[in-house]
Amino acid sequence: MTPSLTTSAAGRTYDYNRVVGGREQMNGIVSMAFGAKDEIYITQKALFFFDVSKLKIGPEPNDEEMIISFREKDPDFFEGTWPACLTVGPDHDIYVTDELRHVIYVFDQDGVLKRKFGSLGTGAGEFDRPSGIISTNNDSIYVCDTMNHRIQHVTTMGKSINEFGSQGSAEGQFQSPWGLDIDSDGNVFIADHKNHRIQKFDAEGNFIFTFGTYGSGMGELDHPTDVAVDPDGDIYVSDWANNRVQVFDSVGEYLLQIKGSAIELSKWQKRYVESNPDVVKARRRVESLEPEMKFALPTGVNYDKSRDRLFVVDSQRWRIQIFNKLKDYAEAQFNI
Amino acid sequence: MTITETNLNLMAHLMRRAGFGADRDELEHRVANGYEATVDELLHPEQQIPVDYYEFLRYFPNWWKPGTMGGRGHAGWVWRMINTRAPLQEKLCLFYHQIFATGVSKVDHYDEIEDMIDMFRENGLGHYKTILMEVAKNPAMIYWLDNHENHATSINENWGRELLELFTMGIGNYTETDVQECSRAFTGWTLTHKLPRFHMGRWDWEFEYRPDDHDNGEKTFLGQTGNFNGEEIIDIILAQPATATFIARHLFSFFVEDEPQVPSWSVTPPNNPEAVDAIANVLFESDYHIGTTLKFILNADFFKESLFAKVKNPTEVVIGTLRLVGNTERPSPETMDWAIDITNMGQDLLNPPSVEGWHTGIEWINSGTLMKRTNFTAELMGDLTRPGVKNIMGRLKSVEASPDAIVTACLNLMGPLDVEDDIKKELIEHAETFGPFDWDNDSDNENAAAVASEIIQLIVALREYQFA
Numbered sequence: 001m002t003p004s005l006t007t008s009a010a011g012r013t014y015d016y017n018r019v020v021g022g023r024e025q026m027n028g029i030v031s032m033a034f035g036a037k038d039e040i041y042i043t044q045k046a047l048f049f050f051d052v053s054k055l056k057i058g059p060e061p062n063d064e065e066m067i068i069s070f071r072e073k074d075p076d077f078f079e080g081t082w083p084a085c086l087t088v089g090p091d092h093d094i095y096v097t098d099e100l101r102h103v104i105y106v107f108d109q110d111g112v113l114k115r116k117f118g119s120l121g122t123g124a125g126e127f128d129r130p131s132g133i134i135s136t137n138n139d140s141i142y143v144c145d146t147m148n149h150r151i152q153h154v155t156t157m158g159k160s161i162n163e164f165g166s167q168g169s170a171e172g173q174f175q176s177p178w179g180l181d182i183d184s185d186g187n188v189f190i191a192d193h194k195n196h197r198i199q200k201f202d203a204e205g206n207f208i209f210t211f212g213t214y215g216s217g218m219g220e221l222d223h224p225t226d227v228a229v230d231p232d233g234d235i236y237v238s239d240w241a242n243n244r245v246q247v248f249d250s251v252g253e254y255l256l257q258i259k260g261s262a263i264e265l266s267k268w269q270k271r272y273v274e275s276n277p278d279v280v281k282a283r284r285r286v287e288s289l290e291p292e293m294k295f296a297l298p299t300g301v302n303y304d305k306s307r308d309r310l311f312v313v314d315s316q317r318w319r320i321q322i323f324n325k326l327k328d329y330a331e332a333q334f335n336i
Numbered sequence: 337m338t339i340t341e342t343n344l345n346l347m348a349h350l351m352r353r354a355g356f357g358a359d360r361d362e363l364e365h366r367v368a369n370g371y372e373a374t375v376d377e378l379l380h381p382e383q384q385i386p387v388d389y390y391e392f393l394r395y396f397p398n399w400w401k402p403g404t405m406g407g408r409g410h411a412g413w414v415w416r417m418i419n420t421r422a423p424l425q426e427k428l429c430l431f432y433h434q435i436f437a438t439g440v441s442k443v444d445h446y447d448e449i450e451d452m453i454d455m456f457r458e459n460g461l462g463h464y465k466t467i468l469m470e471v472a473k474n475p476a477m478i479y480w481l482d483n484h485e486n487h488a489t490s491i492n493e494n495w496g497r498e499l500l501e502l503f504t505m506g507i508g509n510y511t512e513t514d515v516q517e518c519s520r521a522f523t524g525w526t527l528t529h530k531l532p533r534f535h536m537g538r539w540d541w542e543f544e545y546r547p548d549d550h551d552n553g554e555k556t557f558l559g560q561t562g563n564f565n566g567e568e569i570i571d572i573i574l575a576q577p578a579t580a581t582f583i584a585r586h587l588f589s590f591f592v593e594d595e596p597q598v599p600s601w602s603v604t605p606p607n608n609p610e611a612v613d614a615i616a617n618v619l620f621e622s623d624y625h626i627g628t629t630l631k632f633i634l635n636a637d638f639f640k641e642s643l644f645a646k647v648k649n650p651t652e653v654v655i656g657t658l659r660l661v662g663n664t665e666r667p668s669p670e671t672m673d674w675a676i677d678i679t680n681m682g683q684d685l686l687n688p689p690s691v692e693g694w695h696t697g698i699e700w701i702n703s704g705t706l707m708k709r710t711n712f713t714a715e716l717m718g719d720l721t722r723p724g725v726k727n728i729m730g731r732l733k734s735v736e737a738s739p740d741a742i743v744t745a746c747l748n749l750m751g752p753l754d755v756e757d758d759i760k761k762e763l764i765e766h767a768e769t770f771g772p773f774d775w776d777n778d779s780d781n782e783n784a785a786a787v788a789s790e791i792i793q794l795i796v797a798l799r800e801y802q803f804a
Contacts, residue, residue, distance in 0.1 A: 023535060028397060047398045047405065080669075082395070099395065100669070147666075178394075194388070223390045241390060269535045282532040291531060291539060297393070297400060316400050317536040 005263060006329070009256035012234065012247065013329035016261035017309060020057055020064050021319025022268025031085040031179070031226070031300045032313055032320065033094070035109070039067065040311075040320075041094055043083040050081050052096055052107065057320075059307065062267045070111035077113065084131040085179065085300075087141060089156055095141055097130040104130065104143065104158065117158025122148055124160035132179040132191065132226070136203075142188055144177040151177065151190060151205065164205030169195050172207040179226030179238070179300065189235065191224040198227050198237055198252070211252030216242050219254030226313075228301040230325065236301040236310060243295050245312055260294035260314065262321050269319070295321070339367050345752055346371060349643050352804040353591050354378050354634060355423030357656040359724055360731060360749055375634045379461060379627050381422030389416065395667040401447040401538035409446030410685035411675035413453060417655045418664050418674075428460035428626070429453050430651060431590045433685070435503060436471050437693035438480045440686050448476035448541055449686045464583060464624035468503065468570050475527050475541035481691070484526045488551040491519045498691055500573070507602040509578040510558065517555040521569040524550030574624060577616070583624070584615035591633055593645040594697030611638040644803035647700050650681030652804060653709050661716045662723035681708045701802065709802065714793040720785055728792065729785045733775045739767030746791045753800050767791055 005016040021029070028046035035041055038058050044051045051071040057064045071078040082100035089095060093114060094107045102120040104127075107113055118127045132144035140161055143152045149167035151174075154160050165174045175194035182188050186203035197212035198221075212221040222241035229235050233250030239257075247255045265273060273279050283289060300313030310323040337343060347367050351358040355378065358366065366374045377383070392415045393400055402409040417426045433453060440446050452474045459466045471477050472495075478484055481495040496519030500510045524546040531539040555564050558572050573579055585606055589595035592611065596604045606612040615633060622628040633639050648656070654677050658664040664674075678685060682705045688694055719725060728749050735745040743763045747753045755763075767773075770787040774780040795801060 021536075030397065045397055047403070176391075176394075193394075194391075223394075265535070272535045276534065279532045279534055282529070286529050286531050289531070292536065296537065297397070299397075315397060319536065 013326040014323040017322040019262040026318040087135045089135040099129040149174045183229040196221045230303040238298040378424040381425035384421040429456040432456040434693040437688035461627035473543040506582040517557040520551040580616040580620040648804045650683035710797040713796040737772040
C-alpha cells in the first residue's frame with residue numbers, strides 16, 4: 001500500500017510537511033533537539049566519524065542550512081566518543097550523552113565545550129552508557145542511564161537529585177531504556193527499549209502507567225527508541241524495528257501509525273542526485289520510488305510546540321521527516 | 337554422568353567442533369548432562385534464546401545495511417558468534433559460507449551476503465535442497481556468479497558450472513554439456529534493480545523470475561531429458577550418489593578431519609573413505625537432511641576419535657578465545673578490532689578470496705598468521721581482569737603448589753591439551769623460576785597469577801594449541 005501523505009484518526013491529522021537531510025548533513029543521524037529560532041541540534045554516528053551539529057530549519061521549504069559541525073571545531077575531541085542523544089537547557093546550553101565515555105558533555109551554542117560530568121559506575125551521578133536526555137525548566141535533567149537500567153534526575157551541574165528504576169520487566173523496571181520526554185506537568189515518559197513498552201512516571205519517579213507489548217500489530221512495539229508528548233497529551237513513539245511512528249492518546253490508547261511520507265527529495269538530496277547522472281538513471285529504472293517515502297529504523301520523535309509539527313528522525317535514511325499536526329482538517333470532496 | 341578425564345576430553349572436542357569451545361564450568365556442566373544430550377541440544381538452536389541483533393545495531397547503526405565498511409562488514413556476525421547460545425548454528429553458517437563462498441569484493445553490498453548468512457542460520461539444519469534453492473535465488477549469489485547475465489538467448493555458465501563443480505557434485509561427475517544445459521535451466525533467474533545507495537542509504541535487491549527470459553526448450557541433463565527449470569535440475573543433481581559423497585566430504589572436512597583442498601578432490605581420495613561413505617549414505621537416506629546427518633557424525637566413533645585432527649580456522653581462534661575470556665559481550669569499538677583480527681589471520685569473512693572459498697587446514701598457518709594467532713590469544717589470556725581468566729586462576733589455586741602441578745593444570749584447562757614431554761619440561765622449567773605457587777596473600781596471589789598467566793600465554797603459542 002502506498003504510504004499516505006495525510007494520516008487521520010480520532011480528530012487528529014498528521015499532514016506531511018517536508019523532508020530535510022542528506023548524506024553529507026545527516027549521515028548516521030541518531031537524535032535531535034530543538035534550539036532557538038528554527039535551530040535544531042543533531043547527533044550523528046556515521047561510519048567513520050561521530051558528531052554534534054547545529055542546523056537551521058526555517059518554516060518554508062528549502063529554508064535550511066548547516067550552521068556548525070562541533071566535530072569540525074575540534075576533531076580530536078570527537079575521536080573515541082559515541083554521542084547518543086541531546087537536549088537544550090533553559091540556559092541554551094547543549095547537553096550531550098556519550099555512550100562510550102559514560103559522561104554528559106555540556107556545550108555552548110557555538111559548540112565550545114563548557115564542562116562535563118559523570119563517569120562509569122553504578123553510583124548516584126555515575127552512568128553506564130547513558131543515552132536519552134531531557135532538560136526540565138528548573139535547571140535539572142533526566143538521563144536514561146541505559147546499561148544501569150535506571151533513570152537519573154540530576155542538576156545541570158551533574159549533582160544527583162533522584163534516581164528510579166532497576167533492571168527487570170515489572171512496572172517501574174527497565175531493560176535498556178533509551179529515549180525520554182517530559183510533559184507540561186513534569187511527568188516523565190520513557191522508551192523502555194528492550195521491554196518494548198512506554199512507561200510514564202511523575203516527576204519524582206513514581207510509576208503511573210505503561211503501554212505497549214512486543215509485536216508488530218496496532219499499538220504493539222518492537223524496540224521503541226524514543227517518545228515525545230505534545231501539549232494535547234498525545235504521545236508519539238518511534239517504533240524502531242517496525243519502521244514506523246505510532247501515536248497514542250494521553251492514557252496510552254493507540255490512535256494511528258505513520259510509516260513515512262517523503263514523496264520528494266530534500267534540498268540536499270536533490271542537489272546530490274541531480275549532479276550524478278548515474279543516480280538519476282538508476283532512480284528512473286526502478287519499478288517504484290515508493291520505498292524512498294518510508295521510514296527506515298526511526299530513532300527519534302520530537303514535537304515542535306511552536307508550530308505544532310512532528311519531527312521524525314529517519315535514521316537510516318539520513319533525514320528528518322516533518323509533519324504538521326492539524327486539528328481542523330477537512331478531506332477534499334470525493335468528486336472533486 | 338561422572339566427570340572423568342575421558343568424557344571431559346570428549347566434551348571439549350565436541351564443543352570445539354560443534355561450537356567455539358567452552359570454559360571448564362560449561363564443560364563440566366555438559367558432561368554431567370551427557371554427551372548425547374549435548375549433541376541434541378546443539379541440534380536444536382530454536383530452544384535457545386536468540387541473539388538480539390538490535391543490541392548491536394543500537395550502537396553500530398551503520399551495520400544495518402553495511403557498505404564496504406573498511407573491511408569490517410562482518411563485525412555484526414562476529415558479535416553474534418561471540419554471544420550466541422546456539423554455537424552449532426553459527427558454525428553451520430561458517431560451513432555453508434565456505435562452500436557457497438560469496439564476497440563483497442564483487443557484490444559491493446555486505447548486507448546482501450549477510451542475508452545469505454541469515455538464510456544459512458535459518459535453514460542450516462534442514463534439507464540441503466532448501467539451501468540450494470535459496471542460494472539460487474539469493475541476490476548476492478546471482479550477482480556474484482553473473483546469473484543476472486544468464487539469458488534465454490545467451491547463456492552465462494558461471495552459476496551453472498559452480499552449482500555442479502563446487503556446490504553439489506565436484507569435478508568428474510558431469511560433462512561440459514551438462515554445464516550448458518544446467519545454465520539454460522536457470523535463465524530468467526535474476527534480480528530487480530536496486531534504488532541507488534548514495535543519497536539516502538542502501539536498499540535491498542530482490543530475486544525476480546522472468547518467464548520471458550527463460551529458455552523453455554528441451555534440455556538433456558545428466559542423462560535425463562525434459563523442459564527443465566532450475567528446481568528440477570536441483571532435484572536431478574540431488575538424486576546422484578556423487579552429490580551425497582561430495583557433500584559428505586565437505587561435512588567430514590569441516591567437522592571431523594582436515595581434507596586436502598577442494599580443487600584436488602577429483603584426483604585425491606578422502607582420508608577416511610569409509611567415514612565419508614557412511615556420511616553420504618545418511619545424507620542420501622535422509623533426503624539430504626543436515627540435522628540428521630550431523631547427529632550421525634557427532635555420535636560416530638570416527639568423530640570421537642578425531643581429537644585435534646583439524647587446524648582451527650581464524651574465526652574459531654578469535655571467537656573461541658573471546659568466549660573463553662569473557663567480558664566481550666557488549667558491542668564496543670573492540671568488536672570492530674576483533675573482526676579485523678580474523679581478517680588478519682587470513683579469513684576475511686563475507687569476502688572470501690574466490691568462489692572456491694578459503695584453503696583450509698594447514699594452509700591457515702604461515703609465519704605471519706601464526707604470529708597473529710599467538711599474539712591475539714596471548715594478549716587476551718594475559719588479561720587478568722577478564723572473568724574467564726580469573727576463573728582459570730581460581731581453579732589453579734586449588735591444585736598443588738608445585739610448578740609441575742601448575743603446568744599440568746594449565747594444560748588441562750586450556751584443552752585439555754597433550755604435549756610432548758620435552759615441551760612440558762620447558763614449561764615446568766619456566767614455572768620453576770618462580771618456585772612453589774603461593775596464593776595466600778594479595779602480593780603472592782598477584783605474583784602467582786602473573787606467572788601462571790605467562791605459562792598460559794606460552795601454551796597458546798604452542799603448535800598443539802592451533803588444533804581443534
